[in-house]
Amino acid sequence: MLGCICIAGCDIKSKNAATRQSQEKARLRLEDMQRIAAQTAQTYKAMDNATLVKKLAEQSVLKREPFNSLAYRELKGRKDVNSDSLVALIRERKNSDALLPLLLLRRLDERTYAQLPADLRASVLTDALQQSKNFNTWGLPHLYLEEASKAMLECDGSAVPALKRMLSETRPAPVFGSKERMEYLRYKYRLCDYALFFLKRLQGDTSFVMPLSVEARDSLIRDILK
Amino acid sequence: MKKKIYPQLFRLLSIAGIAFICFLPGCQPTQECGTWTFTGTPGDHSFSVSSAFDFTPATCGKECNCTTDCIIQMVWVYNEEDGTNVYASDQSGASARATSNGWTIDQLDGWAYAYYGLNNDGTFDTGYNPPGSNNNATTLFDTPGGWPNNTLFYALDVTVCYKSNTCENRILGYYFWSWSIDNNGNSTQFIAAPAWKDLDKQFQDAVTGWNNWAPTSSSQDEGGGQPVLPHAVTLPTLTDL
Incomplete structure (x- = not known):
């Protein structure tokens, strides 16, 4: 009886019981996940720097974006991260x-970052x-550059040979997101387009x-490859 | 004596229980001064959306002549493997302006306004959100996608009156939609329905997040010959009609 009365009451407010049930299902699932997200963030907040750097190394191998790496998110706000531990990872891996x-390192300790050999950064x-x-x-490239792109543009000529090799790689360069995804679909970006963009900027343009237009970009790529 | 009290107590508790359950947030709808027409089509790790709102103030017993209405969208994207919210960009300030629960206004870096389809020059990009008015629907177009498996995407579309002599900056309706990518990479619609109370509060929090971030943001250049604005523009106070 209780259930029937309740559903009838909700019907009035939400037009029908199915809508109410959907809303409730979505709401409960959302709350569950928000609880987990908060716990995850708390777990990372409680980690010491050494543990976080280890996590950072793992998440770098997994190709997480900096802004989606939980370790990066937490470490970027800390003042006492040991730059040597980051330099050691960079020198050891080089890729x-x-x-x-x-x-x-670029974000937390500009001076140490600048002391890294340009070819290692590149x-x-x-x-x-x-x-x-x-x-x-x-x-x-037509809208905004993330920190990795800005770092690439600081590489001078060291990055040029590798970027030139990428000019022939036409595989798609997708971007996930909402409007970001739509912009990617509009431009139909490929790896070679990113290489083209960096080369043009690094060469002084x-x-x-x-x-x-893809054709216009291909024409510019052909000019560079001549 | 005791035998008489228990049935009365039971009845009282039943009524209290019914009242409690029926007034849970899921039972309370948000403002809806019109009709939503939603279409969502799952694709390969993506979901194509058309979300239209036809403003008819009589629906909610109000009067308002809105000459331009449009939509603000806030999103919540979650990766189940990592147990965390994910963002498409850092430059757009998405994580910086997100609420403590992870909701954030959906806008590209370079677009100075929080209104989904409003260009920097004050015109609307009809590919994203042609505006509407009374009895003339405004429609939001979106094709979110590209995330890895085990991603959930929640969105709240909020129609606001953008231009009016009498009801400018009033909220006309809220709509919730969602979809997910499962462990096998299949995209499916989860729930699309009128929003419920609490999401309107979350929206206000996301607006606060936007307004706190906007003055601190860098110059906004959306390209395409649009004007470059010195920073993102704050939203006015938005309240239900």
């Missing part, structure tokens, strides 16, 4: 697996670009704007 430590960044499955780490 895309060191991207998160590299970007964290090696990590270009390998990360080459290995990317989703390109959120880099941003959308600081106002280079990415053409919308």
Whole structure:
């Protein structure tokens, strides 16, 4: 009886019982997941720096974006991270697996970051670009650049040979998101387009704007490869 | 004596129980001064959406001549493997302006306004959100996608009166929609329904998050010949009609 009366009452307010049940299901699931997300964040907050750096190294191998790496999110706000531990990871790996430590070092300790050899930074960044499955780490070249892209543009000529090799790679460079995804679909980005963008900017064309048309981009790529 | 008290107590507790259950947030609808027409089509790790709101103030017993209405969308994206919210970008300030529960206004970096389809020059991008008015629906278009398996996507669409002599900045309706990508990569619609109380509060929190972040944001350049604004623009106070 209780259930019947309740459902009837909810019917009036939510137009029908099915809607009410859907709302309730969604609400409960949302609350569950919000609780888990809060617990996860708390777990990371409670970790010491050494443990977090270890997690950061793992999440770098998993190709998490910096802003979606729980370890990166937590470490970027800490003042007492040992730069040497990050440098050690970068020097040991020298490739895309060191991207998160590299970007964290750039954010937390600019001076130590600048002291890293340019070719080492370029090696990590270009390998990360080459290995990317989703390109959120880099941003959308016609709209905004994420920190990894800004780091790439600081590499001078060291990144150029690897970027030139990527000019022939036409595999898609997808971006996940809402409007971000729609912009990716509009431009139909490929790995070679990201390489083109970085090369143009690194070669001094600081106002280079990415053409919308794939054909126009292919033409620019052909010019560079001549 | 005791035998007489127990049935009365039972009746009282029953009524209290019914009242409690029926007034749970899921039972209380949010403002709905019109009709939502929602279409969601699952694709490969994606979900194509058309979310239209036809404003008819009589629906909620109000009067308002709104010459331009449009939609603000807030989203909540969650990865079950990591047990955390995920964001598409850092530059858009999405995580910085998210609420403590992970809801954030859905807007691209470079777009200065929180209104989903409003360009920096004050015109609407009809590919994203053609505006509406009384009895003329405004429609939000979105194709979220590309996330890995085990991702859940929740969205709340909020129609606001953007231009009016009498009811500018009033909220006209709320709609909730959701979809997920399972462990095998299949996309399915979860629930799409009128929103419930509490989501309106979450929305206000997301607006506060946007407004706190906007003045601190860098210059906003959406490209395409649109003006570059010095930073994102705060939203006005938005209240239910």
